[in-house]
Amino acid sequence: MELATILGLLLAASPPPSQADIERVQDVRVAKIGHDLVTANAGRCARRAPATGLLLGTSAAGRYPGVVAVLPGSPAAGVGIAPDDIIQSIGGTAMPMLGDPAFKDASAWMRAVHDRLDAGLAAGSAVLAIRRGERTLSVELAGVPACATRFVISNTRALNAGADGQYVRISQSMFAEFRSDDELAAILAHELAHNILDHRAVLDAQGVSRGLFGRIGKNAAKIRETEIAADALSLTLMHDAGYRMAAAPEFWARFEKKHGYGIFADATHLNGRRRVDMLNAEIVRVEAR
Ligand SMILES: [Zn+2]
Incomplete structure (x- = not known):
């Protein structure tokens, strides 16, 4: 038998991965991409x-x-x-x-x-x-110099990700959506960008509520500004850490088609087409740098 055939049979015979195995692989992926992002971009971070x-x-x-x-x-x-x-x-x-x-x-x-x-x-x-x-x-x-952000996976069913200044959280359910590490890097880089730009403190200083009422009116406009800034910086963070920037607009275009943006859909985010166009325009800018 060919070696490839033997390997194929061995793989087919092995038991399916346990939930603990799956979570361990997810933890390592997030740790690896997070490490790449925070070390390659250390110079952009005030808190290290x-x-x-x-x-x-x-x-x-x-x-x-x-x-x-x-x-x-x-x-x-x-x-x-x-x-x-x-x-x-x-x-x-x-x-x-x-x-x-x-x-x-x-x-x-x-x-x-x-x-x-x-x-x-x-x-x-x-x-x-x-x-x-x-x-x-x-x-x-x-250690090596890095941004102070830590990355964790939250055990929730919701499709979401967030940043609180110290941590970047991504929900476990999101992993079914990623086709590559570049796409996962796009989400982690967006959230890391919120921390680098100190968006939580910026919004708090402006008295912007991020709760239920944060999604409408003037508050929404201010949050949207932070979302646009995080999207723009995320591409530079990805690029400098060796990830493919185009994965960001590709992911969002596909995600929107499938979920209508899910919980990301509110007045605080640019709607689909405009977000993808903005990301593509920013990629051209980063590449021309
Ligand atoms: Zn965001």
Whole structure:
């Protein structure tokens, strides 16, 4: 039998991926694209935090954070940190422990883990105490300059994405809509652009309500301005991180046809055709730069 045939049979025989496998692949995709965007565009960000290429989560044994994945070519990969390693301390300070009553839930704990990592690396490099099986290793890790935004996947059925100044959130349901990493990058770059441009603070300072009444009248016009600015900057962010800019208008044209924009459809966004035209015009500008 040809090797390809054997591989084909093996693949056909393997069980379908579990929900945990699917979520892990989604987490790694978002971490990789997020890492590319925040490192390539570090110079555009007023608020920075070191990026390491570590994707952390719960560990199989114990309450310290475990390494879910290490992005290829990242600082963490360079010093030999590996999946399933358990990070016990940084710079001699213990990592926050899951289940500590100080954290109301697992996401509060994960936020504290990332804060501890950022603080430990703020001055440059730091020594991590890592548990690997029966061994404890000391590894010196230094991050690379990056925007301070962190990327998370929210477990909701709604098709949406958002940015709050610190985080970019994308709903799990959105993943069925993406045909490529470039399209996923388009959404993450748009939300990252909101954070870089400090849109939440800008709208708060203008007294713009983003609630139910934010979608009509003068508030809507102000929000729409931020949406246009985020779309425009998102293309530069994609381009500089090595993603294909045309994926943005392609995604939105297809998404609108299918969902009529879904929850993105309100007075705060340009409607479909105009948005796609604006994105295409901006691509020409970025390419001519
Ligand atoms: Zn937006």
